[in-house]
Amino acid sequence: MIGDFRLLLPALGIWIGAFAQSLLLGINRFALATALLAIGVIMRKKLLGIFILASFVGALLLSIEQSSLQKEFFIERNGAVVQARVLLVSDVREVAGKIRGDFRQADRFMTEARVRQVDGVNLSVPFLLIGDQSLARYGPGQEIELLGKVQVFSGYSTVAGSLTQVGEITAITSGRWIWRSTSAVRARINSALQPLPSDARALIPGLVIGDRSGQDSDLTRVMQRTGLTHLTAVSGANFAIVAAFLLFIGRSLRIRGRYLWWTIALILLLFIFLVRPSSSVLRAAVMTGVLLIAKARGVRGSPIPALAGAISLLLLINPFYVRDAGFALSVFATAGLLFLAPVIQKRLSKRLRSELLAEALAIPISATLFSLPLIVVISGQLSIISIVANFLVAPVIAIITACGLILMIIAPINELLGTLLGWIITPFALWITFVARTLSALPFAALRWPQSWIGALSVIAAVCLILWILRSGRALPLILFSLALATQMLLAVKPFSQAWVPRDWTFFQCDVGQGDGLVIKSGAGRAIVIDVGPDDRQIDRCLDLLGIKQIELLVLTHFHADHVSGLAGAIEGRRVDRVWTSMMRDPEAEADLVSALLGQIPTSVPTIGTNYQSANVRLRVVAAESGVGANDSSITLIGNVSGVSFFAAGDLELAGQAQALTTLKRSSLLHLWDGQRVDFMKATHHGSALQDPALIGYLRPRVSFFSVGAGNPYGHPSQSALDQYARYGVIYRTDQDQSLALARRGGNLVVVAQPRSPWAL
Incomplete structure (x- = not known):
């Protein structure tokens, strides 16, 4: 056993040396490496000397690997468009476009690649390749040619930079047969699973072959919050099951000796290409290989030296794994299973008087405890229910893995049988998503934690x-x-929790970041919602917080992304009676997306003078059709809710505000407000500098809310806007006060701001 632990010394030495080198890129690398070597040679203590020599090797190899990126060559071309020949080394993944202010960026497609040639100069340098949807037609092993814009990464990086596609892509080669074959198998598996429910269709490929491409952002988020993401990464358990299955088949066919082990090794190699050779997959593969070699030679294999060998070999081959999150998490979780799980299982079995239950608890506890410091540094959050989540799903993992192995064999041959097997796996996969979604919805599912070494x-x-x-x-x-x-x-x-929200709230400004999401209470569990913000999760949480089950009127003031992109979160699982949308369908893409999501929900385009009335709410449209632009065509409302008057104007700018002021002066609105002061106003356009003093002076709001994202690049809210609104009443802003509730108590308006917690996510 002592020898087993000694093998970890050089592995840790290589890792620590390379990691230190990655942090000290500015220091003379040769001097540092020489100093480490000298210390290692003169050390009298053998083990410490081995450790320091291993550290020198790790530092030296990472230094060489960094030099191979040839950043000096690309710095001369930084920002330029070059003709490049590129070899793809991973599957293309889709990354949803981010919302920047009013607009959503187009979705991007990314993959790791090696640049083989730039403007006729031959080389071989790792790059991040970014492109449009046409890039998704290509896969690992294929060589392509394209025009691309170079961006060099500064400091430590595992790639020289990014190459962004400009124009068309030309295929040079179709890739090696092993990549083509395994890609075809992956495609057949995904095709066989298409008839399944969406969650099962998205999760099963991840559980079986590590393919997460079908998972949407919501499923990914709940898996992360509950500490279940590792389930969709192929691990040592997958390799162990595959190896055991092959061993059983081989012996049943009377294959013996070296032929059996060579056959298993060859099939495991194909399995690596099928699930894709990521760092965590290679760690599991090397450990499995070491143990198989030991078994083939009749030697009792130990997982501890196998883990040490995997760490050393992979870091020697690719020193960039030193700061690879997947590699580190894989190693730490495995170490937890090897070192801590037996101890915990022994302790728990004495208390629980059940070996099976003790083992079921020991596995997630040990893996989680060893991985927690890394998870905090990587994500800045601490999932405190991950142990519970992993315990609940543990019984179905072995079933899914075993059935998944059969699925990998059957689906490429007969898609119908693959679909049938997929239906068999579906209940178990849906149990995992049920656990993830249920536990993720708990307010304490994940805690914010300092994303630093102090936090770790x-x-x-x-x-x-x-x-x-x-x-x-x-x-x-x-x-x-x-x-x-x-x-x-x-x-x-x-x-x-709902504890901080006053029961008598009338208006609620959801903190949706840089966007708008205003909720008006119209009854128990009912509301009028004006805009839904840029993120479906944020508006969904806000409406859940308020207990809103029915939206009797949904007003989408205009089609900019920061006002409508959260639509799915607002309407899913809730009854929506009626929707108002702006007459200007700009941008067209967002308007089309809104139409698709609304489906058969009654939708209309209000005009100036359109009224709406329910039990406690009366409102009128006072601006909607300036024709100047999307912002100035925002649906603008004045109304009264249980005796509290309000004005909400979307993103009106100067032309739209002038139109609203004209309508206010010409209309008889005494049934909505007294014509003196409006009680509440949602500041126009997030408090931009484009404010009409005449409109604000006419309304003289007692309370004004600014819906604005912290640190936004637009300067919202402007100081001039803050000053104008503060002249007539009190102001609150979501970037400082978070979500805001307004209530009327007697003759007074009361505002309650969400209390801050340094922990809650």
């Missing part, structure tokens, strides 16, 4: 405390720790 060290300290408690077996420390954890969870829950 604090988690390590907490893990050490947990281990000490488990080892001591004392009840008092366990009780105290549980109380502390419960207190922390309460601190996290409070901002997202």
